[in-house]
Amino acid sequence: MTPQELLVSAIKDGTVIDHITAGRALKIIRVLRLPDHKKVVTVGLNLPSRAMGHKDLIKVEGRELTPEEANEVALLAPEASINIIKNYKVTKKFKVQIPQTIERVVVCPNPKCITNFERMTTLFSVKRYGTVIKLSCKYCEKIFEQEEIKDYNL
Amino acid sequence: MLTFKNRDILSIKEFTKEEILHVLKVASALKKKPQPKLLDGYVLGSCFFEPSTRTRLSFETAMQRLGGKVIGFADPNVTSTKKGETLYDSIKIISQYADVIAMRHPLEGAARRAAEASEKPIINGGDGANQHPSQTFLDLLSIQETQKKLENLSIAFVGDLKYGRTVHSLAQALCHFNSRVYCVAPEMLQMPEYILDEFKLSRIKFSLHSELEPILPKVDILYMTRIQAERFGDPAEYEKVKNAYVLTAAMLKGVKSNLKILHPLPRVNEVAPDVDATPYAYYFQEAENGLYVREALFGLVLGKF
Numbered sequence: 001m002t003p004q005e006l007l008v009s010a011i012k013d014g015t016v017i018d019h020i021t022a023g024r025a026l027k028i029i030r031v032l033r034l035p036d037h038k039k040v041v042t043v044g045l046n047l048p049s050r051a052m053g054h055k056d057l058i059k060v061e062g063r064e065l066t067p068e069e070a071n072e073v074a075l076l077a078p079e080a081s082i083n084i085i086k087n088y089k090v091t092k093k094f095k096v097q098i099p100q101t102i103e104r105v106v107v108c109p110n111p112k113c114i115t116n117f118e119r120m121t122t123l124f125s126v127k128r129y130g131t132v133i134k135l136s137c138k139y140c141e142k143i144f145e146q147e148e149i150k151d152y153n154l
Numbered sequence: 155m156l157t158f159k160n161r162d163i164l165s166i167k168e169f170t171k172e173e174i175l176h177v178l179k180v181a182s183a184l185k186k187k188p189q190p191k192l193l194d195g196y197v198l199g200s201c202f203f204e205p206s207t208r209t210r211l212s213f214e215t216a217m218q219r220l221g222g223k224v225i226g227f228a229d230p231n232v233t234s235t236k237k238g239e240t241l242y243d244s245i246k247i248i249s250q251y252a253d254v255i256a257m258r259h260p261l262e263g264a265a266r267r268a269a270e271a272s273e274k275p276i277i278n279g280g281d282g283a284n285q286h287p288s289q290t291f292l293d294l295l296s297i298q299e300t301q302k303k304l305e306n307l308s309i310a311f312v313g314d315l316k317y318g319r320t321v322h323s324l325a326q327a328l329c330h331f332n333s334r335v336y337c338v339a340p341e342m343l344q345m346p347e348y349i350l351d352e353f354k355l356s357r358i359k360f361s362l363h364s365e366l367e368p369i370l371p372k373v374d375i376l377y378m379t380r381i382q383a384e385r386f387g388d389p390a391e392y393e394k395v396k397n398a399y400v401l402t403a404a405m406l407k408g409v410k411s412n413l414k415i416l417h418p419l420p421r422v423n424e425v426a427p428d429v430d431a432t433p434y435a436y437y438f439q440e441a442e443n444g445l446y447v448r449e450a451l452f453g454l455v456l457g458k459f
Contacts, residue, residue, distance in 0.1 A: 112282050114263040118240050129351070139263025140284055141165060143348045 009042060015065045016083040016090075017058040017073060022046050024076045025056030030154045031072055031105055037063060052079065071099040075106070075146070078133075098133060101125050106135060107151035113140035122153065158454035162269040163277045165285040166323045171330040175304075178295050180459050181443070181450035189449075192458055193222035199252030200226030201245070201268075202279070203235065203259040208419065208441060209279045209289075213256040216448035225252060245271040254455055256448075275455035277448075283319050289418055290323040291447040296440040297375055300414040310336040310369050312399050313379035313424060315345040320418040321379060325349050329356035336373060338363045340395045343381065366399050371408050376401075376434075378417045378424050403428040416440050 020028060025043050034041045040061040049055040056077075065073075070082050074096035084092035102124045108115045115122045115137070124135040127143065136143045156176050169177075198217040202210050205228070214224045227233055235244060241264055249255060249272035257268055258279040265278035265285070280286040298304050309328065315321050315337055325345070328335065329352055337345040337360060344362055353360045363369055370376070378401060386392035400423055401415070417425055417437040429435050453459050 110262060112260070112262050114241065114259075114261040114267045114281075117261055118242060118267060120242070120267065137263065139266050140282070141167070141263070142284075 009059075010088060011040070011042075011059050011061045011085055012088055014039075014059065014061045014063055014085050016085060017060075017065070017077075018055070018081050018083060019049070019052060020056035020058065020073075020077040020080050022052070022054040022056055025058055027152060028056075028058060028073055028076050031076065031152050032065075032069055033154065034058070034060060039063070068099075070094070070096045072102075072105050074098045075102060075149075076152075098126055102135065104153050106149055107153055108137045108140060108142075109144055109148050109150060110137065110140045110142045113137060113142070115139050158459070159457035160275055161455050162265075162275050163287050163451055163455065164265050164269060165278070166287045166290045166327050167285075169287075169327075174291070174294065174327060174330065177291050177447070177450055177454065178298055180454060181291065181295050181446040182299075184449045184453070185443070185446040189220060189453075191221045192453055193217065193220040193456060196220075196222040196253045196452075196456060197251065198222055198224045198226070198452070199248045199255040199257075199274075200224050200228075201248060201255055201257040202226070202228045203230040203233075203241075203257065203264070204280070205229070206258050206279065208444065209258060209286075210256075212441075212444040213277070213279060213288075213448050216445050217452060219445070220449055220452060222253075222452070241267055242271040245276075248272075249274045254452060277451055277455070280319065283317055285323055286319050287323060288444065288448055288451060289320045290327050291451070292440060292443040293320070293324050293377070293416060293418070294327060295443045295447055296414070296416055296436060299439075299443070300436055301374055301412060304331045306332050306334075307375060308334040308336070308373045309375040309377060310338055310366075310373045311345070311377045311379070312338040312366055312401075314343045314381045314385070315339040315379070316343045317382060317385045318379045318418075321377070322346070322349055324377065326352060329353065329358055333358060335360040336363060336369045337361070338366050338369055338399065340364060340398050342391070343395065366401070367405060370405060370413075371410065374410060374412055374414070376413060376415045378415060378421070378437075380417075380420065380422050380424060397423065399424055400426060401429055402426040403432050406432055406434055409434065 042059040044057040046054045080096045083090045104121050123138040127134045134143050245268040254275050256277045256279050262282035262284040264281045269276040311321050383392050413434045414436040415434050
């Protein structure tokens with residue numbers, strides 16, 4: 001047994017979100033509303049990773065993430081991979097994908113955007129400029145880079 | 155067949171070239187031949203959550219000149235907004251009274267939010283620093299009228315290109331017309347990166363400048379703007395740039411004979427009064443065109459054209 005496995009125990013059925021950009025796991029937990037999940041959620045922060053140097057990892061007992069939820073993860077951790085576990089075995093493994101549109105999750109960074117004043121759902125379209133990903137607010141029409149997104153609707 | 159019936163007019167970006175040209179065609183026709191009975195029995199909701207003189211009066215006059223009536227407010231302090239009512243609720247109610255709503259609001263995206271609340275068409279008369287599409291239509295009508303075309307023209311934007319929403323909307327519309335764009339501004343007020351990205355995507359040739367005079371002989375349209383004091387946190391920064399570009403009649407020697415000077419108004423000192431008497435000044439006629447463009451938009455979204 002490696003030290004990593006000792007730190008983050010195996011789950012019987014559920015989802016493992018692996019290869020999360022170090023430091024993003026706590027935000028993902030909030031975005032996916034995992035504190036409301038009634039079963040065990042295990043978090044590993046700054047785990048050593050051969051490919052990434054350090055990574056975060058989340059194990060969610062008794063819940064299979066939907067593709068939509070996995071896409072929400074993509075915004076925060078574009079390198080993340082999702083492992084669906086059944087009876088201690090990985091039955092499905094896939095990389096997250098940034099969706100075409102992002103509903104609700106992102107708070108518009110423009111302080112003069114109407115979405116920050118009315119009780120309403122935000123909607124961003126995802127635009128790709130080569131390898132750079134930018135988000136365009138449906139309402140104020142401003143375009144933001146991922147690093148400019150500071151707040152998430154929880 | 156182009157159809158505008160019940161359509162919201164929120165952002166110039168949502169219009170194809172064909173649609174823009176259709177709006178201009180209808181506006182030109184209304185300018186030549188008024189239609190005082192066209193909207194008899196219709197009611198405009200004129201909802202100005204932020205002060206405006208020209209835009210509000212021209213929307214209201216446009217409806218009245220087409221035979222319609224106007225309800226509304228010019229000061230949000232007289233509405234339930236002051237009591238904490240959401241924009242959504244306010245517009246939901248007003249849209250039950252009016253057939254079409256023209257609105258201005260200080261927040262960006264407010265017109266789009268209003269459109270979600272309203273079953274009647276919303277015409278955006280300015281939402282913060284975001285969009286002001288009817289201004290863009292009147293700018294384009296003025297360009298078309300004076301140059302007899304929209305394609306392949308050289309246009310200089312001068313002044314506050316960073317915050318000016320009329321600049322951003324017109325720049326986006328020009329992407330349809332293969333323009334050559336000169337951006338003349340102090341470095342701190344240059345054209346935002348996202349507009350330059352749109353130029354690149356549309357293969358629009360553009361260049362950035364800090365000096366106005368070398369550009370003057372090159373252009374067909376000079377689009378002057380006011381440097382807005384209210385945008386500066388530090389008054390000393392405003393003082394540095396407020397007189398950066400002052401156009402005088404003397405500077406217009408050697409310009410193209412077809413040059414026309416546009417300005418969304420109000421002006422402060424960036425266009426000297428002696429320019430008014432030159433054959434190049436067109437900003438007052440441009441403001442008048444606002445009336446015909448807004449008449450056209452009402453007629454179109456109410457299904458009359």
